[in-house]
Amino acid sequence: MNQNQLDKIKNGKGFIAALDQSGGSTPKALAAYGISKDAYSSEDEMFDLVHKMRSRIITSPAFDSDYILGAILFEQTMDREIEGMYTGDYLAEKKGIVPFLKVDKGLAEEANGVQLMKPITDLDETLKRANERHIFGTKMRSVIKEADQEGIKAVVDQQFEIGKQIIAAGLVPIIEPEVDINSSEKEKCEELLKAEIRSHLDNLSNDELVMLKLTIPTQANLYKELIDHPKVVRVVALSGGYSTDVANEKLKTNDGLIASFSRALSQDLSASQTDEAFDSALEKAVKSIYEASI
Template sequence: MDPIFQERGYDMDSKQAERMRHGKGFIAALDQSGGSTPKALELYGIPRDSYSGEEEMFNLVHAMRTRIITSPAFTSEYILGAILFEQTMDRSIEGMLTGDYLWEKKGILSFLKVDKGLAPLSDGVQMMKPIADLDDLLKRAVARKMFGTKMRSVIKSADPNGIKRIVDQQFEYGRRIAAAGLVPIIEPEVDILSADKAESERLLKAEILRHLDVLPGDVSVMLKLSIPTKANLYSDLIAHPRVLRVVALSGGYSRDEAAQKLALNPGLIASFSRALSEGLTAAQSEAEFNAVLSDSIQKIYQASIT
């Protein structure tokens, strides 16, 4: 058993760690928060003028997520884990807390989005805003049986100082998250529209390796990265002993384009959000909805195991 999982204080065993390390499949990103929820609902066919207030908005997005999670297409045969927004973690599906439902009914692990959004652009990057309530949030995550967490920052240009700062911040929080008994997904996204994306990725990999090489032996992390411009750039990150798994975000690519690019990187698996829910609408019948979701899951899964 990985040492990080030995003192969890709840039913976290080696089966879950080994499933994430070696299992076939991908991670579903269902963590749109306050700022991105209206757009997610619009893509689902629910316009902004059809609801009023945050409570109604979050009720609608939870209904959308519930529809995805309870679909017969959403199964552990293809999906290893799901990233959840804080409100989704605290809500229920069919009378069970979301994390309990995902693991006990579906065999799928849960991750909690813990970041509070992005700071203004500086040195070519957007770091995370301070996570002032992190310790309390981690206690709740453990109580809600989350497997890990996720936190996102963004790299816009290949500024060595900015990239160093962004990775330093990610690993500083990552160590605190690991100390709480959760697996941190470290996500320094490189903007796919960046003019110097390949150079940003080269600098980013060097900074990540610098931190991985000094992590204590009882700490494991996951990495969530943009699909690299140069295929197999991250193969040494995938093989690193301190890395449980490396996953890729779709980053604005369409589902088919993201899947094609992902398939060029063996060992890199998907953690898609918009690409996963592409084509799903509130007006679809259950049969139509499940067929579209199944097709999406199959394409992402095949790209993840290539």
């Protein structure tokens, strides 16, 4: 583990940029960027286009370490290059931004009001490659839709079980049990989730550190005790479908919680923009998310 990067993530001012749309969500991300499905005829072409989009974001002067602490990458992005350097190295060396990697393979079918992660069958190989690519940490997402004690326990159990495997590989896992913002039981889900996470944190050994990525809670500062927990490097918030403005306003009411937004970061960006217009739109989003995070 890189101690300087750990210190930056733990103590730095800023937020984590999420650039980790995977195969299932890439068409939607490209469409929002102004590239329709008829612009590509294969998965390879689609991934070429999304890498071009991500490269444009990362190389923009607005994508600045004064505001952005880290960036979460899709596996293919980690294995591709920007200006002749692997993406993680470009982020760390050229931008001073800490690279993370999305490692989950998507969501299983809903059961007990939750969606667990699908099995990550090649995790050891992925973590080996992540270390070779100088990745600092990982991210994996589950979803909670109902206040079902059994379902929420299963989500957190799975997250921490895989998280320990990631820690053993020398990386810092971002545990992400997302609570659906449209759940009619959102507040109750969050109470149950907090208790489950707290139980697992209390059972980690001194050298086992995690990050948490959580939906902005309905009750402000609900997660403060998790933010202050000695085994937690940082707690970051997902935008969960909220617009940038709404997500930022909700974030501001939670002390110590910082953003890790995806759609809210890129919602005003377009492939057809001039570089000047693109950089200006990205700078506006970056600065608004930064202000909400600090």
